[in-house]
Amino acid sequence: MSHAKQAEIFNKNEAKVNWHDKALWYVREKRDNSAHNVKGWEHLRDSASGIKAHVLSNLDEYLIQFEQNALQNGIKVHWASDAEEHNTIIHEILKDHKAEKVVKSKSMLTEECHLNPYLEEKGIEVIDTDLGERIVQLAKEPPSHIVLPAIHKTKEEVDVLFQEHLGTKASQGDPEYLTNAARKHLRGKFLNADVAITGVNFAVADTGGFVVCTNEGNADMGAHLAKVHIACMGIEKIIPKEGHLGIFLRLLARSATGQPITTYSSHFNKPTEGKEIHIVIVDNGRTEQLSREDFRASLHCIRCGACMNTCPIYRRSGGHSYDATIPGPIGSILSPGKDLKKHSSLPFASTLCGSCSNVCPVKINIHEQLYKWRQIIVKEQPQPVVKKSILKMTGTVFSKPGLYSFIGKSARFALKYAPKSLIYSKLNAWGKARDLPEVKNENFDDWYKKRSKNNG
Amino acid sequence: MGREAILKSIKNNKPDLLSIPEIDVTQFTEEVNLIEVFKNNVNLVGGNIKEVDPQDIDVEIKKMYPNAEKIVSVADECSLGTVQISGKTDPHELNSIDLAIIKGSLGVAENGAVWISENEIVVRALPFITNDLVIVLPKDQLYLHLLHAYEIIGKRERRFGLFLSGPSKTADIEQCLVIGAQGAISLTVILI
């Protein structure tokens, strides 16, 4: 189903959509406040972007260095070309330890590899321990946001879910009561787990260590109690030096939620005596993305979610409408690289306003890449007539920036005189519920010029 | 099979070597009162903070946590411990701990985080599994920002360590902030 169709489903509940929109915008504002408090914020972003670009240009060497150092520290290192290999490797480790119970902290990579259903089929219990992830796991849904997995759920829905699965009393969705119930439930799971699986936020080449960030403490509760800790990372998680964490950790949480840093930023270098740490390094399409010059920079992503929070389309269409592990603007440039046909509608789920690129802490040119995917898709995929003509127009506009103000005027002209059914085309489901702003006879530019003239 | 294939594919697909950017740390320098900024940020992230005379530490902690019975103290400055731990302690046994008192090595003013290394906590699970957490931190060990902090901890023996900023928390239910998710439900930093 196309993004627009899925968005239409999400838009059936208008109150919920409005809440979703506002809640995420609020997170975006918290990000702004937090970023504005940091002296040299732009230098942080430039440095982060530059470090990531440098890493990609030397990625094989850094991975080898990382592996060497990790091995020296007693960490076991595995490599997986694709999701299947990743899942098999993990299952082998579990078998070696006769593990039946696994606790997992947030890892978009294991989502991408569909690890949970794979292990569950083998009779292994896998419990997601981040509260938001546990909520969607109980609801049998995928996360709808990479930082706020259950942002699409109301507290009343969580209330019902917990009554059914955790035996709580009806509380009309009291967040404190429900969080506390989850704490008790998860405590039991942590104490009984054989193996803990976590993601990796940053892997440091010059020390062989890695860093895992959470607010809840769930990654640490899992990793320090279980006998075995398996950490899964995409190849792009490498940074050259430990000192570079000083750049990335300053950016990550501020961009994500507006916090100055996550509650826990845990640095794993060596296993405790008698325990094991395994790292699984995964490709799964990343080296292919590396080969695409125009889209390579998408591998800079540190998964902060800021581009989702700020995106007017994401906020009004919900993460599930993207039908991909990573939704939102960054997902829309990653997913077509994996399956162009399935995800061909995603690069069109954007106004190309550029807000995503403006907030991205590693300065990925997200909106430009969206536009580039559109060009490829239009060439390779049959397009519905309406969209094709719109595209032709945007194409011309972008290639000849001088035309912009003219087209801007004629678009507004169209808004004023075209019948509503045409403007609110089915392709534009996320805009359906809203009325477009009232069209005055002059656009802002004209109005402003006139106004300055009158005043001057 | 994975390893060689991945490395080969990277070699073939990576761009020409780009240089690593120079980081100009002077761009982050600010003249601030480190103690004040640190205190504000510990509060901002949901923690409590108090400047205490070293000899009053026990009294102060008792006042703040009057009901704590099972107490682990691995900070020399505090003698309230009722449960002894060692490197051999099974972390699962710590599930019933009411209060842990640990030493922090340094604090970061910009974000209220405290660096804690494995040596200071004895058992890795301790600062997470305890119900409440107190960190004793010398106030001459405050640094403005993380880049500076990494310079200082760069010389350590690397096993396990973390930046800890505030009590565990979540906003996963309708964005309502709830303190006390899976880790410690309260954090007090005692500056000495």
Ligand code: SF4
């Ligand atoms: S693309 Fe940028 S803004 Fe979006 S999640 Fe990744 S790092 Fe954050």
